[in-house]
Amino acid sequence: MEQSVSDIDALVREEKRLTAVESHNEAWAEGLSAGIEPEIIAEAALATAFAEIVAANGEPAALAMLDRMRARVEAGDFEPVRLRH
Template sequence: MVDLQNAELDAMIEAEKKQVAFEYHNEAWADGISDGIEAEILAETAISTALTELVRLHGEDEVLELLDGLRQRIEFGEFRSERGLH
């Protein structure tokens, strides 16, 4: 029972951190757009920064597996949205 409660608490904390991170990214994105940086440039640098950090933390093989999963999610349309980032 205690392990389940701890797992639920950990999941809630992780969800909150993800929400705050999402808000930080949206704020940075809006700042970049308002400074005249094109969305494509912002997106490419965000991906490059994220991949560099993930490789540093987890190594190339694990990141390549992650990218394979992302490719499948793209192919299944998970990232299609009417809502743009700007």
């Protein structure tokens, strides 16, 4: 069975996302081991990310991403996973 171009694109995008998460997790751990508070690491990461988005795609794209992230926070997407018995 052949995969469509969109399926392959989705797989490539997911692989890139996972690689980015892994890289970010390593940088986060390095910051923590250097004694940097999580809030400072988070603010620096967000500031860097939004500066890159504004530079690459403009302010409307950054604001749209902020709206999407806000909706995800409000939906509980970033709550710690709770184990249920």
